[in-house]
Amino acid sequence: MAIDGRALISGAGIAGLTLAICLKEYGDDPVVVERSPALPDEGYMMDFYGSGWDVAQRMGLTGKLRTLRYPIDKLQFVNSDGKPYTSVPISRIKRALDGKYVYVRRPDLVRILYERAEALGVELRFGTEITDLREQETHVDVAFDDDSEGEFALVFGADGVHSGVRRLMFGDESQFARFLGAYVAAFHIEDHDLPVGRFAQIHEEPNRVAFYYPLGERKLDATFVFRLDEVDVPPEQQLSFVQRAFKGAGWIGEALLSSCKESAPLYFDTLTQIAIPRWSRGRVTLLGDACGCLTLLAGQGSHMAMAGAYILAQELQRYDGNHAAAFASYEAMMKPAIAERQEDAAAFAKVFIPTTQSKPWLRRLVIGTAFNPLVLPFAFKAFGARSVLEDDEV
Numbered sequence: 001m002a003i004d005g006r007a008l009i010s011g012a013g014i015a016g017l018t019l020a021i022c023l024k025e026y027g028d029d030p031v032v033v034e035r036s037p038a039l040p041d042e043g044y045m046m047d048f049y050g051s052g053w054d055v056a057q058r059m060g061l062t063g064k065l066r067t068l069r070y071p072i073d074k075l076q077f078v079n080s081d082g083k084p085y086t087s088v089p090i091s092r093i094k095r096a097l098d099g100k101y102v103y104v105r106r107p108d109l110v111r112i113l114y115e116r117a118e119a120l121g122v123e124l125r126f127g128t129e130i131t132d133l134r135e136q137e138t139h140v141d142v143a144f145d146d147d148s149e150g151e152f153a154l155v156f157g158a159d160g161v162h163s164g165v166r167r168l169m170f171g172d173e174s175q176f177a178r179f180l181g182a183y184v185a186a187f188h189i190e191d192h193d194l195p196v197g198r199f200a201q202i203h204e205e206p207n208r209v210a211f212y213y214p215l216g217e218r219k220l221d222a223t224f225v226f227r228l229d230e231v232d233v234p235p236e237q238q239l240s241f242v243q244r245a246f247k248g249a250g251w252i253g254e255a256l257l258s259s260c261k262e263s264a265p266l267y268f269d270t271l272t273q274i275a276i277p278r279w280s281r282g283r284v285t286l287l288g289d290a291c292g293c294l295t296l297l298a299g300q301g302s303h304m305a306m307a308g309a310y311i312l313a314q315e316l317q318r319y320d321g322n323h324a325a326a327f328a329s330y331e332a333m334m335k336p337a338i339a340e341r342q343e344d345a346a347a348f349a350k351v352f353i354p355t356t357q358s359k360p361w362l363r364r365l366v367i368g369t370a371f372n373p374l375v376l377p378f379a380f381k382a383f384g385a386r387s388v389l390e391d392d393e394v
Ligand SMILES: Cc1cc2nc3c(=O)[nH]c(=O)nc-3n(C[C@H](O)[C@H](O)[C@H](O)COP(=O)(O)OP(=O)(O)OC[C@H]3O[C@@H](n4cnc5c(N)ncnc54)[C@H](O)[C@@H]3O)c2cc1C
Pocket: 010, 011, 012, 013, 014, 015, 016, 033, 034, 035, 036, 044, 045, 046, 047, 048, 052, 106, 128, 129, 130, 158, 159, 160, 161, 162, 163, 164, 165, 184, 186, 223, 267, 287, 288, 289, 290, 294, 295, 296, 299, 300, 301, 302, 303, 304, 305
């Protein structure tokens, strides 16, 4: 036990729950508040490996991750009528990452973490958010939106890219946001009859890319990424905004979007990174997307969220109650790794979505080469598959 009093974590997402578990296992007493009324049932599909895998292994969670089963045998890049021009067995991806790889939906990962936190007796309050933070010499006074108040030794903002803790402590998000020129929208489709088979499929066209992931009998997750200038899109217009962006799209894109029964996407946001000069102020610190959002283009935001939480808990132990030293050490260890991945993702954003100038034959050559069995392990290394936990004695 290193924290002299209760710790408050805002956000029961990937970073927040990982931190709660680690603190509880060290003997501390974290409370987690989560704005959503309950755990999510649906969410987007993610690749899980690298630093995230290493943390999950140390937490004893890889067994659970390996039991997740989706009917996905291959990753295919397909043309406008669904014919694959690059086809990669998932076993090849697993081999390139020494077997430390799974497809995981965000709600799966959150549920696995939640079940561990609950089993450890972590207090979780759903449907609650922080409305005010006032730092005192020995603690932080916190007010919540249900009119309750509390006194906490430390406060952790693990409340994602639009963090409320960050806004209260550091000010408006616009100071830290770096828009990468595109949008992302994710959908969950029940009861479809689209011909996706047992393949994760990627279909790209100028200024738009679609990803399709079969989940089982007639169920599908789809993610759409498209290039557009930043504008305000109210929730009730999000679906039509994405439908317009994919009007005339090949393969199943346009058909899928026009058949959407839900009034809004499951997830909708700009592709925006967060870079903030300091992650901590006094007794409050940030973790995960709240301080270092990479965007999906890095393919490792969840890995880094878990790694950050794990290292933060560890540094609090190492400095035995000296939170200022622990926060400084955590930031010094994580920030360069985040900054490097953000730069890579921002550079990748320029080529990830084809433009009208892109040459399809050249893209196909590059994609085919990157997924060649001899090249793939090196491609993953170049894209940050190396775990940050390997960097020192962490
Ligand atoms: C479409 C898509 C695909 C992605 N693919 C991958 C991938 O392949 N691999 C990968 O590693 N990463 C991927 N990512 C990134 C990854 O999902 C994030 O980096 C990761 O979820 C960050 O974890 P987090 O805990 O910081 O934030 P989140 O997972 O966003 O969790 C934040 C939590 O805080 C809660 N919250 C928000 N505001 C408040 C508030 N004011 N008070 C209380 N609670 C609040 C939210 O409800 C949520 O539960 C992808 C992201 C997207 C959008």
